Each structure stands twice: as structure tokens, then as C-alpha cells.
Amino acid sequence: MLISLNRTVSSASSSRKPAAVVFAAALLTAIVFALSASAEAGTPALATTPALGTERTPAQVDYLPPVPLIDQNGKSILLNSVKGKPALVGFIHTSCKGVCEMMTAKMREVAQSLGRQFNTSVTMVTISTDPDDDSPAQLRKYAKAQNVDAEGYLFLTGTQEHIDRLLKLYNVPEEGPDEATVHVLDFFLVAPDGSSMRKYNGMAVSADALASDIRSADPRH
Numbered sequence: 001m002l003i004s005l006n007r008t009v010s011s012a013s014s015s016r017k018p019a020a021v022v023f024a025a026a027l028l029t030a031i032v033f034a035l036s037a038s039a040e041a042g043t044p045a046l047a048t049t050p051a052l053g054t055e056r057t058p059a060q061v062d063y064l065p066p067v068p069l070i071d072q073n074g075k076s077i078l079l080n081s082v083k084g085k086p087a088l089v090g091f092i093h094t095s096c097k098g099v100c101e102m103m104t105a106k107m108r109e110v111a112q113s114l115g116r117q118f119n120t121s122v123t124m125v126t127i128s129t130d131p132d133d134d135s136p137a138q139l140r141k142y143a144k145a146q147n148v149d150a151e152g153y154l155f156l157t158g159t160q161e162h163i164d165r166l167l168k169l170y171n172v173p174e175e176g177p178d179e180a181t182v183h184v185l186d187f188f189l190v191a192p193d194g195s196s197m198r199k200y201n202g203m204a205v206s207a208d209a210l211a212s213d214i215r216s217a218d219p220r221h
Contacts, residue, residue: 063089063169064194067162069127072139072155079166082123082154085192086217088210090202091172091184093130094142099183102203104146106187109207111152114214119152122214127166128157129182170197189213 064087066080090107092100104126111118128134134142139155157163167173173182187200187210198217200210 060195061169061197062194063188063190063197065165065169067158067165069156069158069162070136072136072143072149074136077154077156079125079156080194082125083192083194085120085122085220086214087123087125087190088214089125089127089170089188089190090186091127091129091167091170092142093128094134094138095130096183099185101146103185103187104142104148106202106205106207106210107153108146108148110210110214111148113207113211119150121218122152124148124153126153126155127163128155129163129167129172129184131157131160131163189217191217192219 062080064080064083066078068076068078070076088107088110090103092103094100107124107126110122111124114121128139134157136157139157140149143149143153143155170188172184172186185202187202187205189198189200189210191197198213
């Protein structure tokens with residue numbers, strides 16, 4: 001009886017084996033058919049990862065963003081309104097004696113190097129690092145004292161939030177030693193569309209060199 005039972009089980013197993021093979025083959029055929037049909041329909045059968053080199057690049061930096069500010073005449077403007085020609089950007093606070101006045105004087109020399117119609121080639125943009133004290137009236141008083149109260153010069157102030165945003169954009173520290181307002185010794189020459197910026201040591205660069213780079217940065221020249 002035991003021998004007969006073993007033969008029966010063995011026989012049953014051998015009879016099921018071909019059926020399993022047939023089933024697997026049928027399943028594989030069905031998958032291949034589905035993939036072929038999907039490809040013919042123009043839609044991928046399975047999700048795929050993006051090919052190398054197709055990833056989105058980071059957004060381009062805009063050095064003249066639409067930040068709301070107020071000029072020395074009390075007029076509300078957006079910083080991006082100066083686009084269209086190069087902008088020479090500097091940072092001062094009107095209570096600063098010496099360094100800030102020297103930076104403003106350098107801007108005046110650049111304007112003189114460009115000629116009487118300098119404002120057709122560049123906008124001189126000066127942003128206050130001390131908006132709490134530098135009201136539009138205070139900026140206008142400073143501009144007159146520095147003999148730069150003319151068309152082509154913008155002295156800008158605004159809320160602390162908006163000033164901080166620009167300081168971060170230009171990588172300017174918000175505070176100097178001992179939490180004093182920082183002295184910014186750099187100029188930033190910004191392309192007409194705001195897409196690029198070149199940094200200069202304001203104490204070392206010559207006015208003529210800056211004027212030459214401004215001309216080169218203007219596609220109209």
C-alpha cells in the first residue's frame with residue numbers, strides 16, 4: 001500500500017509540472033503582448049526616470065528684482081524699473097563720514113568720465129543700509145551735499161525687510177563690527193537685464209576703468 005501511494009503522488013506531481021510550465025509561458029506571452037501594444041499606442045507601459053542632463057536648472061539670479069523702494073524725492077519705485085541700461089549699485093548710510101562719501105565721490109567721477117550725458121549710459125543706484133534713519137528727505141540732503149543731486153542718480157530707501165533682501169542678494173553683511181552699520185566698500189555693475197553682476201573694490205578701482213566697463217556692458221554701444 002505504501003509503495004502504491006508514493007507512486008500515486010509521484011505520478012500526480014509529474015502530471016502537474018507541464019501545466020505550470022504552460023501557465024508561465026502564457027503569462028509571459030501576455031506581458032510581452034501588453035508591452036508591444038502600449039508602445040504602438042505611443043504611451044510608455046512603465047514609468048521611467050529622466051535621462052541625465054534633462055533636469056531643470058536653477059532659476060537665474062535677478063540682481064534688479066521688483067523690490068519696492070522709495071527714492072530721494074519720496075517717489076515709490078520698483079528696483080527693476082532701472083532695467084534697460086547698466087546700473088552701478090552702491091550702498092551707503094548718510095550718517096557715515098569718510099568712507100561712504102568717498103564711494104559717492106567715486107560715482108561722481110565715473111559720471112564725469114562718461115560725459116555730460118552719462119545718464120543715457122548708466123543709472124547710479126545708491127541704496128541706504130540704514131533705512132530707519134535715512135528718510136527720502138535725508139537722502140536728498142545727502143545727495144545735494146555730495147553734488148550728485150541730478151538726473152541719473154537714484155538714492156533709495158525702504159522697509160528694513162526689503163533692504164535686507166537686497167543686502168542678501170548682493171552678499172553684503174547686514175551689520176559691521178560691534179553691531180554698527182556696515183561700511184560697504186564695493187561697487188556692483190549690473191547688466192541691463194539684471195542677469196549678471198560684476199563686483200569692484202570701490203577704493204581700488206579707477207573711475208575710468210569703471211566707465212570703460214559700463215560702456216562695454218551696454219549692448220547699444
